[in-house]
Amino acid sequence: xxxxxxxxxxxxxxxxxxxxxxxxxxxxxxxxxxxxxxxxxxxxxxxxxxxxxxxxxxxxxxxxxxxxxxxxxxxxxxxxxxxxxxxxxxxxxxxxxxxxxxxxxxxxxxxxxxxxxxxxxxxxxxxxxxxxxxxxxxxxxxxxxxxxxxxxxxxxxxxxxxxxxxxxxxxxxxxxxxxxxxxxxxxxxxxxxxxxxxxxxxxxxxxxxxxxxxxxxxxxxxxxxxxxxxxxxxxxxxxxxxxxxxxxxxxxxxxxxxxxxxxxxxxxxxxxxxxxxxxxxxxxxxxxxxxxxxxxxxxxxxxxxxxxxxxxxxxxxxxxxxxxxxxxxxxx
Amino acid sequence: xxxxxxxxxxxxxxxxxxxxxxxxxxxxxxxxxxxxxxxxxxxxxxxxxxxxxxxxxxxxxxxxxxxxxxxxxxxxxxxxxxxxxxxxxxxxxxxxxxxxxxxxxxxxxxxxxxxxxxxxxxxxxxxxxxxxxxxxxxxxxxxxxxxxxxxxxxxxxxxxxxxxxxxxxxxxxxxxxxxxxxxxxxxxxxxxxxxxxxxxxxxxxxxxxxxxxxxxxxxxxxxxxxxxxxxxxxxxxxxxxxxxxxxxxxxxxxxxxxxxxxxxxxxxxxxxxxxxxxxxxxxxxxxxxxxxxxxxxxxxxxxxxxxxxxxxxxxxxxxxxxxxxxx
Ligand SMILES: Cc1ncc(C[n+]2csc(CCOP(=O)(O)OP(=O)(O)O)c2C)c(N)n1
Ligand SMILES: [Mg+2]
Numbered sequence: 184x185x186x187x188x189x190x191x192x193x194x195x196x197x198x199x200x201x202x203x204x205x206x207x208x209x210x211x212x213x214x215x216x217x218x219x220x221x222x223x224x225x226x227x228x229x230x231x232x233x234x235x236x237x238x239x240x241x242x243x244x245x246x247x248x249x250x251x252x253x254x255x256x257x258x259x260x261x262x263x264x265x266x267x268x269x270x271x272x273x274x275x276x277x278x279x280x281x282x283x284x285x286x287x288x289x290x291x292x293x294x295x296x297x298x299x300x301x302x303x304x305x306x307x308x309x310x311x312x313x314x315x316x317x318x319x320x321x322x323x324x325x326x327x328x329x330x331x332x333x334x335x336x337x338x339x340x341x342x343x344x345x346x347x348x349x350x351x352x353x354x355x356x357x358x359x360x361x362x363x364x365x366x367x368x369x370x371x372x373x374x375x376x377x378x379x380x381x382x383x384x385x386x387x388x389x390x391x392x393x394x395x396x397x398x399x400x401x402x403x404x405x406x407x408x409x410x411x412x413x414x415x416x417x418x419x420x421x422x423x424x425x426x427x428x429x430x431x432x433x434x435x436x437x438x439x440x441x442x443x444x445x446x447x448x449x450x451x452x453x454x455x456x457x458x459x460x461x462x463x464x465x466x467x468x469x470x471x472x473x474x475x476x477x478x479x480x481x482x483x484x485x486x487x488x489x490x491x492x493x494x495x496x497x498x499x500x501x502x503x504x505x506x507x508x509x510x511x512x513x514x515x
Numbered sequence: 516x517x518x519x520x521x522x523x524x525x526x527x528x529x530x531x532x533x534x535x536x537x538x539x540x541x542x543x544x545x546x547x548x549x550x551x552x553x554x555x556x557x558x559x560x561x562x563x564x565x566x567x568x569x570x571x572x573x574x575x576x577x578x579x580x581x582x583x584x585x586x587x588x589x590x591x592x593x594x595x596x597x598x599x600x601x602x603x604x605x606x607x608x609x610x611x612x613x614x615x616x617x618x619x620x621x622x623x624x625x626x627x628x629x630x631x632x633x634x635x636x637x638x639x640x641x642x643x644x645x646x647x648x649x650x651x652x653x654x655x656x657x658x659x660x661x662x663x664x665x666x667x668x669x670x671x672x673x674x675x676x677x678x679x680x681x682x683x684x685x686x687x688x689x690x691x692x693x694x695x696x697x698x699x700x701x702x703x704x705x706x707x708x709x710x711x712x713x714x715x716x717x718x719x720x721x722x723x724x725x726x727x728x729x730x731x732x733x734x735x736x737x738x739x740x741x742x743x744x745x746x747x748x749x750x751x752x753x754x755x756x757x758x759x760x761x762x763x764x765x766x767x768x769x770x771x772x773x774x775x776x777x778x779x780x781x782x783x784x785x786x787x788x789x790x791x792x793x794x795x796x797x798x799x800x801x802x803x804x805x806x807x808x809x810x811x812x813x814x815x816x817x818x819x820x821x822x823x824x825x826x827x828x829x830x831x832x833x834x835x836x837x838x839x840x841x842x
Pocket of ligand 2: 337341367371
C-alpha cells in the first residue's frame, strides 16, 4: 500500500468516525428534547436530568472504548446509555416507566441499566457510584482481563469523601479505571468555586499519584483523544486516570428546576451555546468537505425519525405487570 | 390565626429561633443563595448573613460532623439535609458522634443539634430517593425523633427541637411542604414526646405520623361514610420518645388498632407501637393489631407500581374492616 492510499484510508476512517460522533450527539440532543416534551406532558415523572450541552463528553469518551469495557454513571446518564448502544426505544420506555424499558420500568431516568452492554447504571446518590467504578476495575484486574471501566460523575461529586477514598485506592491497587469528571460548573444551583477550595478538579490527581488531563468538553475529538490516552494507560498497566472534562449544561439541573435560575445569568447560558459541540463538529466536517448541508440535514432527519420511533415504542409499551412490584427484591 | 404552608411554618420557626438565640445557625446544601432546595430557608440568608446561613458543598458526612463539633463547642446548629436519603451518608456522625457524646463523656458534652429535611417518598423519584428512615433513626438511644404532619406541629416541634439540649431529628415531607393549616403566631412550641388526637372516635384507633396522618384521616372519613365506623386518628408526632400513654389510652377506648407508616414493615415504627399495645393494653384488645406500611420492596419508578407500594386510605380501610371483623 502506498503512503498516499494509506493516508486517504486514514482520512476516510477519521471522517467516518467524526460522522458517527456527530450522529450520536444529534441523537442525544433530539432524544433529550423529546424527553423534555414528554416530561411536560406528564409521560415522564420524578427527577429527569437532561444532557443537552454535554453531548461531546459521552460521545468522545465512549468512542475510545471497546464493547467489552464497562461504563458507570450518575443520574445524568441518558447520553452515555444511548451512545453505549442501548436503543433509544428502551431508554425512552424506561423514562416512561414501561415494561420494555432497559430497567423494566422499575428504575426510571436515574437508573438506566443494561448488563449486556456493560452499562452498569445510572446512580442517584452524588458520588455513590464512584467506588463502584473502582470495584468494577478491581474485578477486571482480579480476572486478569484487559478491559477498562469508565466512571462519569459531576464536579460536585468531587466534594464527597467517597471520591477521595476511591481515587486513593484505585491508585494503590492499580485499577484500570478512567474517572471522568464532567465539570459543567454547577451542582444544582451552586457554582463550583463557591464550595471548592481547589477548582481545577484535575489537580486532585496529584494527591493520589494519578495521571490526569484537563479536557475541552465541548470538543468531542479532544475528549476522544484524551480518553484514548487514558484507556491506553489503563489497559497496559492498570493505571487509572482522572479526566476533568470542562463542559456546560444548557438546561436546568433537572426538569423540576428553572432554566438558569438565580445562580447564573441567561447571558451566560447563551454565551456558552456559542461553543455548542454539535455545531462545532458539523462545521468541521463541512469545512473538510466530508459532509455538506444536504448530508447534515439528512443525518438530522434520520436521527429525528429514530427518536420519534422511540417515543412511539415507549407510548405503545405496556406498564409492568403489578406482580413486578415484588420481583427482584432478592436474587434466587 | 394565620394560615400558612408547612414550608412557611418551618421557615417561621427557624427565623424566630435565630432571632431569639444568636448561637443558632443553619447549614446545608443550597440553604442560602438558592433559598433552600424546597425553599424552607427563604429569606434567611438576607436576614442573618452567610455566617449563620451557610451553604455547603455536597458533603453530608462532613457538614453533619462540623455541626456536631460546633455543638460541642457551644453553638446550636440546625443541619439541613436536602433529603434524608442523602443523610444516610452522614449516619456515622449522627449515630457515632451526636447520639453518643453525652453518654461516653459521662455527661460532659450535651449535643444541642437539629438534623432536618424531607423524609419518605414523593412522586416517582425511584428507589434511592423514596425512603422513610424513621425506623432506623428511632432505633438509636441518644436521639430524639419527631415527624410533624401539620404546619402548626411543624412550627411547634421545630422550635422545641432547636431549644432541646439533645440531637433531634426532624422528619419533614416533600409532599407536605405545600399543605396549609392554621399556625399560631410567635411563641408556639409543641413538646417533644406528645402525641395528638387528630380526630376523636370510638370504634378503632388509627395510629400514624407525618404524611400518613392525611391517609388515616381520609380513611376515617371513608369508614364513617361507608361503614358507620367511628375511627380515632392518633398522630404520634414524636417517634422517640414515643407517647405510650396516648397510644394506650386510645386503644383502651376503642379496643382495636391499625398502625400506619410510610416505612418498610420489617423492624418498623409500627412494630414498636404494636409492642406498646400488647404490653400496655393487652386486656383491652378485641382483635390483633394490623399494620399498613410501604410494600416490603425498594420503591419502583413506574407510577402504578409506586401506587401499589404506598400506604393508601383504601388499604387502611381494608385493615380497619379486618380488625372490626366486618369482612
Ligand atoms: C449525596 C447527595 N447529596 C445531594 C444530592 C442531591 N443532588 C442531586 S444532583 C446534585 C448536584 C450534583 O452536581 P454535579 O455532581 O456537579 O453533577 P451535575 O448535576 O452537574 O451533572 C445534588 C445536590 C444527591 N443526589 N446525593
Ligand atoms: Mg455539575
